[in-house]
Amino acid sequence: MKNELKINVSLLGQLKLASIIEAATLALLVCVAVPLKHLWDWPIGVRAMGPVHGLAFIFYGWALLQTAGAGIWQRHHIALLAASAFVPFAGLLASRYIRRRIEALDRECSAT
Amino acid sequence: MFCDMNFADYCIWLKAAHVAAALLFVGGVVATSLTLALLPTMPGDSAPFVTGMRRYDRWVTVPAIIVVWLFGTGLAVSGAWFGQGWLSAKLGFVVLLSGLHGVQSGRLRRIEAGASPAMSRSLPFVLFAAIAIAVLAVAKP
Numbered sequence: 330m331k332n333e334l335k336i337n338v339s340l341l342g343q344l345k346l347a348s349i350i351e352a353a354t355l356a357l358l359v360c361v362a363v364p365l366k367h368l369w370d371w372p373i374g375v376r377a378m379g380p381v382h383g384l385a386f387i388f389y390g391w392a393l394l395q396t397a398g399a400g401i402w403q404r405h406h407i408a409l410l411a412a413s414a415f416v417p418f419a420g421l422l423a424s425r426y427i428r429r430r431i432e433a434l435d436r437e438c439s440a441t
Numbered sequence: 442m443f444c445d446m447n448f449a450d451y452c453i454w455l456k457a458a459h460v461a462a463a464l465l466f467v468g469g470v471v472a473t474s475l476t477l478a479l480l481p482t483m484p485g486d487s488a489p490f491v492t493g494m495r496r497y498d499r500w501v502t503v504p505a506i507i508v509v510w511l512f513g514t515g516l517a518v519s520g521a522w523f524g525q526g527w528l529s530a531k532l533g534f535v536v537l538l539s540g541l542h543g544v545q546s547g548r549l550r551r552i553e554a555g556a557s558p559a560m561s562r563s564l565p566f567v568l569f570a571a572i573a574i575a576v577l578a579v580a581k582p
Binding site (some may be wrong): 394396397 | 506514517539540542545550
């Protein structure tokens with residue numbers, strides 16, 4: 330039981346990191362690179378940030394599915410966390426939500 | 442673009458590393474699919490086997506996925522292939538395989554921690570996806 334809790338905490342730590350990276354790259358893409366392209370006709374930012382955000386998105390999706398496979402979340406949690414990847418800055422809320430889950434598991438782990 | 446011009450030799454090595462990593466990635470997903478499919482039927486203690494599979498997944502399959510995505514993205518950007526039909530279809534299969542690997546990796550961890558294994562039938566999809574990816578990458582239809 331304690332072993333399973335520890336594994337879940339480590340998977341959630343990875344998911345939290347992925348959600349922060351995903352949120353940061355999406356914010357940079359939407360708030361910096363896209364305006365630079367359309368307002369100042371400078372497309373290099375989008376060309377660079379597009380693939381970087383794509384990789385961050387894949388990492389987040391993979392980490393989320395790993396926690397789903399480990400049975401940490403219920404389906405509606407998975408749907409919400411997946412949806413957060415499509416909305417700018419929602420990833421930051423997701424990372425706070427994941428952190429709270431980690432803290433709850435930590436408390437459970439120290440109680441057992 | 443620059444794949445066809447000045448950096449042709451460099452791109453061949455990038456492609457070679459991408460294909461090698463893809464082989465290791467698909468091999469790892471096939472092995473994990475077989476493990477998850479056969480675990481419920483295994484007699485006796487399967488914990489050491491699951492631990493071994495987890496270690497292989499962590500040290501071989503996961504790094505292979507990272508190399509596949511990094512080098513694949515680099516090749517697609519340098520070849521200006523994003524938006525072409527064959528690459529979009531191939532990307533779809535690779536995303537599904539990567540997602541499946543995420544789920545399988547989580548399940549393996551759970552089983553290693555003591556949960557009982559549930560029957561999984563993902564192998565036919567993995568084999569179909571591997572064939573589709575190879576055809577799309579080589580023939581570029």
